[in-house]
Structures are given as C-alpha cells and as structure tokens.
Amino acid sequence: xxALPLDEAGKYVAGAYVVFVALILIYVAIxxxxxxxxxxxxxxxxxxK
Amino acid sequence: xxxxxxxxxxxxxxxxARTKESVPAMLLFSVTAFVLFHFGLDRDSLDxxxxxxxxxxxxxxxxxxxxxxxxxxxxxxxGIDGLLLSPADRTGLFLAKAAALFVYLALVELVAxxxxxxxxxxxxxxxxxxxxxxxxxxxxxxVGALVSAxxxxxxxxxxxxxLMLLPLLTPLLIAAAGATEPLFSGxxxxxxxxxxxxxxxxxxxVFVLLSVAVFDYLLDD
Amino acid sequence: MTYARGLKxxxxxxxxxxxxxxxxxxxYAPVDADQGFVQKIFYxxxxxxxxxxxxxxxxxxxxxxxLRSRDPSWxxxxxxxxxxxxxxxxxxxxxGAIWAKASWGHWWVWDEPVLVSFLVVFLxxxxxxxxxxxIEDPERQARASSVxxxxxxxxxxxxxxxxxxxxxxxxxxxxSQTGGDLPGEMRLTFLVCLAAMALLFVTLWKLELTSKHxxxxxxxxxxxxxxxxx
Numbered sequence: 001x002x003a004l005p006l007d008e009a010g011k012y013v014a015g016a017y018v019v020f021v022a023l024i025l026i027y028v029a030i031x032x033x034x035x036x037x038x039x040x041x042x043x044x045x046x047x048x049k
Numbered sequence: 050x051x052x053x054x055x056x057x058x059x060x061x062x063x064x065x066a067r068t069k070e071s072v073p074a075m076l077l078f079s080v081t082a083f084v085l086f087h088f089g090l091d092r093d094s095l096d097x098x099x100x101x102x103x104x105x106x107x108x109x110x111x112x113x114x115x116x117x118x119x120x121x122x123x124x125x126x127x128g129i130d131g132l133l134l135s136p137a138d139r140t141g142l143f144l145a146k147a148a149a150l151f152v153y154l155a156l157v158e159l160v161a162x163x164x165x166x167x168x169x170x171x172x173x174x175x176x177x178x179x180x181x182x183x184x185x186x187x188x189x190x191x192v193g194a195l196v197s198a199x200x201x202x203x204x205x206x207x208x209x210x211x212l213m214l215l216p217l218l219t220p221l222l223i224a225a226a227g228a229t230e231p232l233f234s235g236x237x238x239x240x241x242x243x244x245x246x247x248x249x250x251x252x253x254x255v256f257v258l259l260s261v262a263v264f265d266y267l268l269d270d
Numbered sequence: 271m272t273y274a275r276g277l278k279x280x281x282x283x284x285x286x287x288x289x290x291x292x293x294x295x296x297x298y299a300p301v302d303a304d305q306g307f308v309q310k311i312f313y314x315x316x317x318x319x320x321x322x323x324x325x326x327x328x329x330x331x332x333x334x335x336x337l338r339s340r341d342p343s344w345x346x347x348x349x350x351x352x353x354x355x356x357x358x359x360x361x362x363x364x365x366g367a368i369w370a371k372a373s374w375g376h377w378w379v380w381d382e383p384v385l386v387s388f389l390v391v392f393l394x395x396x397x398x399x400x401x402x403x404x405i406e407d408p409e410r411q412a413r414a415s416s417v418x419x420x421x422x423x424x425x426x427x428x429x430x431x432x433x434x435x436x437x438x439x440x441x442x443x444x445x446s447q448t449g450g451d452l453p454g455e456m457r458l459t460f461l462v463c464l465a466a467m468a469l470l471f472v473t474l475w476k477l478e479l480t481s482k483h484x485x486x487x488x489x490x491x492x493x494x495x496x497x498x499x500x
Binding site: 195199200202203204205206208209212213216217219220223224227244248251252255256259260263266267 | 337390391393394396397400401403404405406410411413414416417418420421422424425428429431432433435436
C-alpha cells in the first residue's frame with residue numbers, strides 16, 4: 001500500500017475527521033432545535049394557562 | 050397447529066392454482082431476465098461464477114414478486130381477521146405461508162432451471178444443485194414469509210419488500226452462488242460445497258427459528 | 271422515566287475522552303510504516319463501525335424487551351439506538367471511502383470484508399424508516415419495528431460471517447488494519463478512541479431520548495389542559 005506524501009495524505013485524513021465532527025455537530029444542532037421548540041411550547045402553555 | 054397450518058396451506062395453493070397470481074409472474078420474470086442477461090452481457094453461454102451469479106440473482110429478484118403477494122389476499126380482503134386465533138395458530142399461519150412460498154419457488158425453479166440450461170448455461174446441471182436449491186428455498190421461504198408479514202403491516206408494501214428482502218438474502222446469495230459456482234465450471238470439483246452448505250444451513254436455522262419466535266407478535270390485531 | 275440522569279457526567283466523560291483520543295491520534299500514535307499518515311483515519315473509522323454495529327444489536331435487544339414487556343419506552347430506546355447507528359453508519363461508509371481512496375486510489379474496494387458487510391447492513395437498516403412510518407397505528411408500528419429490529423440484529427453477525435467467508439476465497443486476507451496485532455501505542459490510542467465513540471453514542475442516545483420524552487410529555491400535558499375546564 002502506497003504511503004502518500006504528508007501533505008496529500010493530510011487532506012484525506014482531515015477530510016475523514018471533518019466528516020465525523022460534522023455529523024456530530026449536525027445531529028446536535030437538530031436536537032437543539034427540537035429542544036428549543038419544546039421550550040417555546042412550554043412557555044406558550046404557561047402564558048395561556 | 051399442524052392442522053390449521055395445512056388447512057391454510059391448502060387454501061393458499063388452491064387460490065394460487067385458480068388465480069395464478071404469483072408463480073406465472075415469477076416464472077415469466079426469470080425467463081425474461083435470462084434473455085436480458087444474454088443481451089446485457091452479450092454472451093451466448095455462461096459458465097462458472099458468471100452463470101452461478103446470473104442464476105441466483107435472477108431467482109432472488111423473482112422471489113420478490115412472490116413475497117410481495119404472499120399476504121396480499123389477507124390484507125386486501127380482510128381475511129386475516131378470520132384467521133386470528135391462538136398463538137399456536139399464528140405460528141401455523143407462518144408455517145403455512147412459508148410452505149406455500151416454498152412450493153411456488155420449487156415450481157418456478159422446475160421450469161426456470163431447464164430454461165436457464167437451454168438459454169445460457171454452458172455445462173449441464175448437476176444433481177448436487179438439488180441440495181443447494183432445497184436449502185436455499187428453505188431460507189428464502191422463511192425469510193420471505195417474515196418480510197411479507199412485516200411489510201404488509203403498513204401501506205408501502207411494494208416499496209418495503211424489495212428493500213428489506215434483498216439485503217437480508219445477501220448471505221443466502223453468497224452461500225448459494227458460492228456452492229453452485231464449481232458445479233457450473235467445466236472442471237467441477239465441489240470441494241467447498243460443505244462450507245457453503247454449512248453457511249446455508251446456519252442461515253436457515255437462525256431465520257426459521259427467529260421467524261417462528263417472532264411471528265406471534267405480528268398480526269396481533 | 272428520567273433519561274437525563276447521569277447525562278452531565280456522561281457528557282463530561284465524552285468530551286474528555288474525545289479530546290484525549292484526538293490528541294493521542296495526532297501526537298502520540300506513531301505513523302504507520304506501510305500506510306503512512308493515511309492510517310490515522312483508522313482511529314475514527316473503525317470505532318464508528320464497531321459502535322454502530324453494537325448499536326444495531328443493542329437496538330435488537332431492546333426490541334426484544336419491548337415485545338416481551340409491551341412497554342413503549344423500550345421501543346423508543348430501540349428506535350433511537352437504531353436511528354443513531356444509521357447515522358454513524360453513514361459516517362462509516364464515507365470515512366471508509368475516503369480511506370479507500372487514499373490507500374488504494376478507488377472510492378470503494380471490495381477487499382475489506384468489514385466495509386462490504388457494513389454496506390449490506392446499512393442498506394438493510396435504511397428500510398427501517400419506510401417500514402415504521404408506513405404503519406399508522408402506534409402500537410402496530412412499534413411492534414413491527416421491534417420485529418424488524420430483532421431480525422436485522424440477528425442478521426448482522428451472520429452477514430459478517432458470510433461476507434468474510436466469501437472474501438477469504440477471492441481475496442486471501444493480507445493483514446488488514448482492522449485485525450491483527452497493533453503495537454502498544456497504537457492499541458492504546460485505538461482503545462481510547464473506541465471508548466470515546468462509545469461514550470459519545472450513549473450520551474447522544476440519552477440526549478435524544480430525553481428530548482423525545484419531553485416532547486411526548488408535553489403533548490400529553492397539552493391534551494390534559496385542553497380537556498380540563500379552567
């Protein structure tokens with residue numbers, strides 16, 4: 001298996017880790033949005049009541 | 050349980066004989082696929098792994114047709130309400146449906162294999178093929194019945210069946226095609242047959258047991 | 271049902287483990303003699319794969335508990351575990367492709383039985399969503415999903431064995447990075463990364479369960495408020 005020069009290999013490695021971090025962050029962001037919506041609905045209910 | 054299972058089986062076979070919904074479609078699909086492969090691969094005859102692969106992939110895709118229709122009658126006409134009795138009867142229902150699918154597959158293979166030999170196969174058929182077919186049909190039938198029941202619970206049956214059935218059948222395909230390949234090669238020599246048959250048997254064992262165990266929880270209206 | 275219990279220490283542990291893991295990968299683990307710097311992908315790709323597969327199997331086990339207890343909270347746990355494993359699975363396939371491209375020049379190779387069998391497993395679990403959401407009645411939806419989760423969970427090891435068997439005939443296995451002996455520093459780094467990935471999975475799993483549970487409780491409260499005269 002060829003050993004790529006450091007700068008070329010570095011791009012691929014960085015790409016892989018970026019994919020990983022991006023997946024996590026997107027997931028957390030979506031979760032955060034859901035929680036924000038729940039919090040908003042609770043506030044609405046509290047003020048309605 | 051055996052009695053209700055055989056009753057359901059007989060009803061299904063009689064229905065299929067009358068309406069001819071599954072077997073002719075599966076058969077026609079298989080033969081058409083062989084013709085397509087002739088054109089697509091631009092080959093007059095196949096042998097070895099190519100022949101084995103074409104045969105098994107075609108059979109698997111054809112089985113999707115049968116699996117999609119397996120619980121169709123019950124779902125569409127509400128016949129399933131009449132069938133819902135004790136858990137033993139539900140297991141009997143599974144056995145009946147799997148047996149019916151087994152019979153359909155066997156009927157299709159009875160005609161499709163000679164067609165395959167005629168159209169595409171270089172070397173001839175060998176008797177060991179029967180054993181491979183038997184084990185493969187067993188796995189196909191039980192997994193097919195399970196998938197059919199699962200997919201029939203929802204509205205998207207025709208979408209869900211192929212998406213669920215084909216990945217689940219991958220180990221079966223690997224084993225069946227692997228076992229068949231030396232049979233279709235000129236030099237033969239089924240040395241690895243035992244290993245592939247072992248894998249097939251393991252697959253069958255796990256999925257028959259699993260389907261029987263889990264089937265009670267479906268159709269629990 | 272307080273899913274949020276233990277969430278804070280878990281999150282802290284996850285962050286610590288992840289940071290330590292990354293540091294080990296880039297500052298401690300030696301560069302591989304054969305594959306060079308590219309081999310570092312192994313520390314994120316393989317833990318993701320292992321955790322995803324365990325997540326699928328765990329989802330199956332939780333589904334068994336759901337069917338036996340008829341408690342819908344087990345179905346929710348199973349659903350979230352499978353849902354997250356599918357996302358991780360996407361990451362496995364992408365990082366696997368990047369690794370393949372960097373190592374062998376192709377975006378996909380059939381040589382790695384783990385990657386290949388993972389593709390099949392991933393394709394299978396993709397049907398989880400259409401299956402679930404094609405069934406309207408919530409009880410039947412949960413039950414059908416659990417049945418699928420169990421069948422698919424049992425399928426994972428069998429599929430791996432089958433693909434391994436197939437590949438061993440066509441591509442005799444040269445020592446691949448996923449098995450074999452790792453030198454001490456690499457092994458430590460790998461284990462830390464594996465632990466970090468597992469912690470991450472459990473933390474996010476709890477987080478999503480908390481969120482889902484809150485949403486459901488809110489809905490129930492809402493109907494109760496609407497029904498009761500003020």
